Amino acid sequence: MTILENITAPSNKNEELQALAKKHLLLHFTHADYYDSAPLTIMSRGEGCWVEDESGNRYLDGLAGLYCVNIGYSHGVEIGEAVKRQMSQLPYFSNWGYANEPSIRLAAKLASLAPPQMIRVFFTSSGSESNETAMKLVRQYHLARGDHAKTKLIARRVSYHGTSYGALSLNGMTNIRKTFEPLMSSVRHVSNTKRYMRPEGESEALFTAFLLNEIESLIIQEGPDTVAGIFIEPMQNAGGSRTPPAGYVEGVRQLCDKYGVLLVADEVICGFGRLGEWFGSTRYGLKPDIITFAKGIASGYFPLGGMITSDAVMEPILNGPHQMFLHGLTYGGHPAACAAALTNIEIMEREGVLENVRNNQDYFRAKLEALKVHAIVGDVRGDGFHYSLELVTDKADRTWTSSVPSTEFVATRLAPALFKSGLLCRAAVDHEGTPLIQLSPPLILSREEIDWLVAQLDAVLTQQIEIGFD
Structure with a gap:
């Protein structure tokens, strides 16, 4: 019997896995009890x-x-076969100055599914990486246009955008932020769209006006020449399925246009069918400058994320001082991950x-x-x-x-x-x-x-x- 067989076929598999996990495996956001007496x-x-x-x-x-x-x-067999075919042909190559067929075809497919003008795709491995990427793109866009003071970002209270340093700074969840503070000093937070517990008798129109006035007041207070981007989820996950009130997404877009601010839609959860559309932005009529995604792009069968933007955002960067987007990731555009995502989308279309x-x-x-x-x-x-x-x-x-x-x-x-x-x-x-x-x-x-x-x-x-x- 080989060492591997000895590990994977014990007389009491569950008991051995419990012991090995508690000794060696660090779990994500999991209480210490699970490393002691509580069964895993x-x-x-x-x-x-x-x-x-x-x-x-x-x-x-x-x-x-x-x-x-x-x-x-x-669908593990079908997606697994697609990954196997790709792995047998080209198991890995980067998108650093090179490309591979699955990443090219997936980028084109996403451009066909995304809202109009959203045609440029950058791949990552996770939602946190996707939002970090968008933060850097927002910053470089303004620098390329000569707006060197535009460094501040706005996000919403109780929002969740990831756990890496920049994404954590965007988060509006105090309980997961405070342990790691100080974080980025350039992020400000405004109210989210939760209607429940708002004042009795407040109409939806008044609520929308309150939210938009708060955003505009913050932009003016900080200085319009310093505000670079606003990050929102089409429907906010954290705090419980918070949908936008009537007029909200249109109003945010108008404020972004008025003050030269880029609007980023975090679609890590809302994207790929969660709201009955390929993107939640489509569901609500949100018109972002940048979309970030992950999770449903490959239905979790393979780690993959990314960012979609427009020529209008990319052209100042590609024609700017550096003539490139100054960002890269080892596994962004991984051919096997992109093959898995293409098959996932095929399954979604075929199965309705x-x-x-x-x-x-x-x-x-x-x-x-x-x-x-x-x-x-x-x-x-x-x-x-x-x-x-x-x-x-x-x-x-x-x-x-x-x-x-x-x-x-x-x-x-x-x-x-x-x-x-x-x-x-x-x-x-x-x-x-x-x-x-x-x-x-x-x-x-x-x-x-x-x-x-x-x-x-x-x-x-x-x-x-x-x-x-x-």
Whole structure:
């Protein structure tokens, strides 16, 4: 027996994997308990919208892995064959002054799917890298035009744009920023588009006016000659499926045009069908200068991300002092990754994945809206296949006022109950202290699976209400 066989075929595989993981594997955003006494869930296989762990337990993946397995788990052979063909021909070459066929064809395909004029594509390996790339492009664009003071960026509170240094600076999530501060000093934050908990009687038009006035006031305060770019997600993921109010995206575009600011749409989650369109910008009529993407481009089957922009943005840079975009990544445009993405897009088109979202999004939302019958479901929001439930103990005040703190409720009751029910989703606490349940499943989810998912939520909420919050 070889060393490899000895490792992968033990008498008690799960027990050995538990021990090896806790000794050697550093997990992402995972509590220290998992390195000690708490058992680690080790996933072993997947099919459709479902995954199974090493112990044989089956779960509906209500979060598409990490908002990325858009085509579900059943296409590994097909995408694997595409990767295998590419690996046998050209396993690697960089895009540093060279190209390869998969990266060329994928760039052309993305240009055909993106909003008008968005035709220039730069590849990365992740969403964080994509946003870092966009930050550098924004900076170099203004430098090439002679606007040397334009260095400041605006993002939204509670937003999430990645965990690398620059992307973390964009983030508006205090809980993951503060440990690493000081970060970049040139980022400012404005309000996001959450309607729930806004003042009673405020109209949508007034809310939009408030948001746009705040952005414009900040630009004026900082000095229009110093503001370089605004980063927004078409629908903000962090804080729970925050959709734009009427007139917001048009207003942001107008402000960017008025003050010479580049608008960046972070589509790392919204892109590739999550909202029923190839890009969330299309869904809402957002007209960005730059789009960043990752996750759904290859449905998580291969690490890949990137940035799309226009000739209008690139021409000053390519005709500027350096005559190049001063940025590069070893694995950007990796031929095998691009081959995987091309096949993923082919599958999405062939299987009618976007059509499935469009045909079922209203049904999904209606089923979730029905959960408002529960005393603790305060708000249901989202679009496409991305929804969030905000939980409160006082619907009139829209607050969590229980003697059981929201963080304790989520950690010790809600999250374990959801997991035990066989539903994988995100249970978290909003920055305002209210629990959230977030759902962003594979885009192939059927109505029967929607029914099953909502039935599990219904049962868990009923159970928690019966336990009580005193």
